[in-house]
Amino acid sequence: MQAHNGGVHVEQLRLGNGLTALLAPMPGAPTASVWVWYRVGSKNEWPGMTGASHWVEHMLFNGSPKYPKGAMDRAIMGVGGYLNAFTDVDFTAYLSTVPASYVTLPLDIEADRMSRATMNQSEVHRERKVVLSEREGAENWPEFRAEEELWALAYRRHPYRWDPLGYPEDIRALDAPRLAEYYRRFYGPRNALVVVSGGFDRAAIARFIRSRFSRVPATGEDPTVREVEPVQTGARQTDMTGPGTTPFLATGWAAPSVTEPTAAHAMLLDVLLGGETRLFSTSSWGSRGDHPSSRLYRRLVATGLAVRASSAFGPRVHPGLFTIHAQCAAGVPLGKLEAALDRELERFAHDGPTRLELDEVREKIEQSTRLAYEGATRAAFRLGYFHTLAGAGLEERLLRQVRRIRPEAVREAARAIFHPARRVTVRYTPQGS
Amino acid sequence: MPGVESPLLLDSVTWDGGIELIRQSPPVGAASFSITFLAPAGWGQEPAAQGGRSRLLSALLTSGAGRWNRAELARRLDALGATLHSDVSPENLSVTLWGPEAHRDRLIPLLTESILHPRFEPLELARVRRELTERQMRELRQPASRAEKELFHRIFSRGHPLRETGFGSPASLARVDRAALRRELATRVHSRGSRFIATTRLSAEEVSRRLSRALGDVLEADLPPPPEIPPRARGSETPQRVELPGNSQSEIRLGGPSLVRSDPEYPAAYLANEVLGGRSLLSRLFQRIRERRGLAYHTGSELASGLWDGCWVVEAGTAPAQSGRVLSLLHREIRQLGKGTLGRAELHRIRESALGSIELELEDTASAHGLAVEVAESALPLQHWTDWPAQLRAVSPAAVSSASLRALDLEFASSVIAGPK
Numbered sequence: 001m002q003a004h005n006g007g008v009h010v011e012q013l014r015l016g017n018g019l020t021a022l023l024a025p026m027p028g029a030p031t032a033s034v035w036v037w038y039r040v041g042s043k044n045e046w047p048g049m050t051g052a053s054h055w056v057e058h059m060l061f062n063g064s065p066k067y068p069k070g071a072m073d074r075a076i077m078g079v080g081g082y083l084n085a086f087t088d089v090d091f092t093a094y095l096s097t098v099p100a101s102y103v104t105l106p107l108d109i110e111a112d113r114m115s116r117a118t119m120n121q122s123e124v125h126r127e128r129k130v131v132l133s134e135r136e137g138a139e140n141w142p143e144f145r146a147e148e149e150l151w152a153l154a155y156r157r158h159p160y161r162w163d164p165l166g167y168p169e170d171i172r173a174l175d176a177p178r179l180a181e182y183y184r185r186f187y188g189p190r191n192a193l194v195v196v197s198g199g200f201d202r203a204a205i206a207r208f209i210r211s212r213f214s215r216v217p218a219t220g221e222d223p224t225v226r227e228v229e230p231v232q233t234g235a236r237q238t239d240m241t242g243p244g245t246t247p248f249l250a251t252g253w254a255a256p257s258v259t260e261p262t263a264a265h266a267m268l269l270d271v272l273l274g275g276e277t278r279l280f281s282t283s284s285w286g287s288r289g290d291h292p293s294s295r296l297y298r299r300l301v302a303t304g305l306a307v308r309a310s311s312a313f314g315p316r317v318h319p320g321l322f323t324i325h326a327q328c329a330a331g332v333p334l335g336k337l338e339a340a341l342d343r344e345l346e347r348f349a350h351d352g353p354t355r356l357e358l359d360e361v362r363e364k365i366e367q368s369t370r371l372a373y374e375g376a377t378r379a380a381f382r383l384g385y386f387h388t389l390a391g392a393g394l395e396e397r398l399l400r401q402v403r404r405i406r407p408e409a410v411r412e413a414a415r416a417i418f419h420p421a422r423r424v425t426v427r428y429t430p431q432g433s
Numbered sequence: 434m435p436g437v438e439s440p441l442l443l444d445s446v447t448w449d450g451g452i453e454l455i456r457q458s459p460p461v462g463a464a465s466f467s468i469t470f471l472a473p474a475g476w477g478q479e480p481a482a483q484g485g486r487s488r489l490l491s492a493l494l495t496s497g498a499g500r501w502n503r504a505e506l507a508r509r510l511d512a513l514g515a516t517l518h519s520d521v522s523p524e525n526l527s528v529t530l531w532g533p534e535a536h537r538d539r540l541i542p543l544l545t546e547s548i549l550h551p552r553f554e555p556l557e558l559a560r561v562r563r564e565l566t567e568r569q570m571r572e573l574r575q576p577a578s579r580a581e582k583e584l585f586h587r588i589f590s591r592g593h594p595l596r597e598t599g600f601g602s603p604a605s606l607a608r609v610d611r612a613a614l615r616r617e618l619a620t621r622v623h624s625r626g627s628r629f630i631a632t633t634r635l636s637a638e639e640v641s642r643r644l645s646r647a648l649g650d651v652l653e654a655d656l657p658p659p660p661e662i663p664p665r666a667r668g669s670e671t672p673q674r675v676e677l678p679g680n681s682q683s684e685i686r687l688g689g690p691s692l693v694r695s696d697p698e699y700p701a702a703y704l705a706n707e708v709l710g711g712r713s714l715l716s717r718l719f720q721r722i723r724e725r726r727g728l729a730y731h732t733g734s735e736l737a738s739g740l741w742d743g744c745w746v747v748e749a750g751t752a753p754a755q756s757g758r759v760l761s762l763l764h765r766e767i768r769q770l771g772k773g774t775l776g777r778a779e780l781h782r783i784r785e786s787a788l789g790s791i792e793l794e795l796e797d798t799a800s801a802h803g804l805a806v807e808v809a810e811s812a813l814p815l816q817h818w819t820d821w822p823a824q825l826r827a828v829s830p831a832a833v834s835s836a837s838l839r840a841l842d843l844e845f846a847s848s849v850i851a852g853p854k
Contacts, residue, residue, distance in 0.1 A: 364512070371533060
């Protein structure tokens with residue numbers, strides 16, 4: 001099976017043990033990037049096991065039979081390569097980018113640790129301290145504290161209510177056997193996607209993947225998350241205080257999952273309000289700084305009420321949140337900023353975007369996508385991300401929808417999303433202010 | 434060896450007025466281009482009374498120019514799929530344009546106009562002041578940035594260009610008005626010390642023609658003289674503790690003055706830092722503090738060698754109760770490095786990793802462009818990236834140890850621990 005993505009030619013392989021691989025050769029490219037995506041994230045955890053996906057991610061750097069502890073770091077970095085991983089609510093991704101001639105090295109490592117990572121008691125115990133330290137470091141940022149509280153406020157049943165870092169109490173209590181069991185359950189070819197992009201010979205790498213990964217047992221569960229979040233029937237809010245600079249606001253509304261027809265509408269809303277083109281931009285997570293032509297910037301930052309204001313609609317497997325964050329300029333009361341935000345959202349939901357505004361945003365998205373596949377690492381990220389969320393063709397489908405949506409439909413989407421009864425708000429006031 | 438069109442091979446042209454343009458080929462398959470304007474207008478030489486001036490100027494250079502206000506400029510960039518951003522360091526101020534090569538000729542005027550005719554609109558000036566005011570507060574209250582700020586104050590005396598972080602104070606920011614910004618623009622930004630760095634399919638002459646046509650002979654002010662570097666003061670073994678209640682983690686910073694980039698021992702010092710904490714997962718700090726003991730999620734080191742002076746900083750974030758122990762380990766690792774504990778195998782591994790990673794920078798235009806900008810910022814020869822492997826391979830383990838004693842000198846070092854009690 002073949003597909004084209006941003007001009008990059010992609011071939012899909014399917015192995016007998018259930019593994020899917022996407023190959024995107026880029027002739028002459030100096031690097032090759034290998035990503036393995038597992039459809040396991042914090043959405044698959046349960047109370048008492050929060051943070052397990054992230055902790056397993058750490059453990060996969062602690063050795064496997066062929067690459068004992070430290071050996072994979074030395075092998076990849078020894079040739080100048082880069083390796084890392086990250087855990088999201090919906091997935092966990094491992095990436096290595098190496099000079100192109102070493103492309104089989106990360107593939108060999110990934111095949112080895114797909115089902116045979118070392119999970120002994122002493123390493124799990126030592127890594128517990130590192131994971132706790134990562135969480136404590138995040139807590140030093142008020143934005144992390146408020147974001148964690150926002151999702152906890154919005155969800156009562158669904159596992160999106162906790163952060164992928166997990167609760168400290170669970171991290172302290174979780175032991176090696178239960179962590180290993182979690183790993184064995186969710187990791188394996190049936191729940192994984194391998195993506196290779198860059199300068200390599202397609203046929204040779206296809207052979208290598210077949211030969212190396214076919215030996216991995218056909219494990220890996222991709223369970224459906226059964227908890228469905230009940231519809232929120234009234235606004236929820238909380239006030240927080242802690243270290244910080246000026247007061248800020250984190251707000252959210254229930255938003256569609258990536259496979260719902262209105263996901264593209266929510267994406268357009270995000271670009272209109274906050275300005276980031278996100279999935280359609282050249283930076284992996286789509287953060288390119290200020291957007292002076294966006295609605296929130298014009299109403300909140302340019303007017304002197306806020307030092308920053310942003311929106312975010314992160315497409316997720318299950319219904320997520322559309323969020324808006326705004327931080328007061330020094331001396332501006334939080335209530336004044338919140339009132340200005342409310343007025344702008346009411347205006348937007350009433351009038352919708354102008355045709356000119358929508359045309360500009362569409363053009364911005366079109367232009368952003370032009371260079372979105374430049375470089376092996378970026379290409380592999382995009383191919384894997386879209387495929388992991390909703391299978392092949394998601395990016396093209398969303399783009400097609402974005403091109404067709406009319407201003408009235410955006411307005412209707414704004415009315416549906418920014419419903420006062422489905423709003424959650426965290427007001428963060430720094431200590432002593 | 435890189436090919437003829439390798440981004441590692443740079444060439445240059447110099448205009449009649451003395452302005453240099455460094456040109457680099459884009460990586461294979463890249464469809465984007467990038468041009469950076471680099472001016473000797475960093476915050477290292479701004480007077481304390483005008484603290485924050487360079488950061489203000491830097492932000493305003495991308496906040497509207499000529500007939501376009503900030504929003505209009507942003508719309509034009511968006512419509513062409515491009516970005517224009519500015520940055521500032523103690524030595525330099527830079528403005529970088531990045532976008533599709535296909536739109537290059539429509540984008541270059543946006544860069545030149547921003548350099549030549551920034552609007553300095555009062556509303557924009559007020560907006561940037563507000564943003565910098567919040568950043569000043571963040572510097573004082575966020576453990577990582579507070580520890581770094583205090584460290585620089587401990588290791589560099591008054592008047593040293595690396596002592597401040599460029600955010601100024603509320604009072605100094607208020608004193609920077611449009612007239613001060615225009616003076617700075619005329620004397621330091623529009624100066625003969627400024628340079629362009631271009632990563633594009635165009636030849637150096639073709640880029641130069643396009644830029645010089647727009648800029649004429651505006652860049653004519655004399656290059657400002659370098660600052661005087663005050664003598665180094667002895668450091669202190671006792672850490673400064675800054676209590677920031679309500680936080681979860683303590684941030685540790687240990688550092689001191691170091692070598693300039695032109696120092697003959699720089700290649701060995703560079704490797705010393707990579708061994709210590711610069712080469713992330715392979716480094717001693719990562720292996721011994723995180724991987725062996727689980728004491729910190731993040732730990733590492735940085736060597737920043739500039740034209741005027743250098744500094745080194747070692748960092749770790751850890752639980753407050755173990756901050757003293759971690760600081761002792763940081764000291765110990767630095768001492769160990771100076772005692773000749775580095776073997777050939779470890780040096781080989783670190784060196785080959787450092788050299789191999791250069792190839793990773795050739796993946797896209799933005800990262801390759803960074804290599805060319807580094808040549809300009811550090812006044813390196815154009816063949817730097819082709820000479821660098823041989824320079825690193827000539828370094829012995831003994832040379833690394835010896836260089837570490839100068840480059841990571843504990844005699845002039847100090848430390849700060851910022852966080853909860």
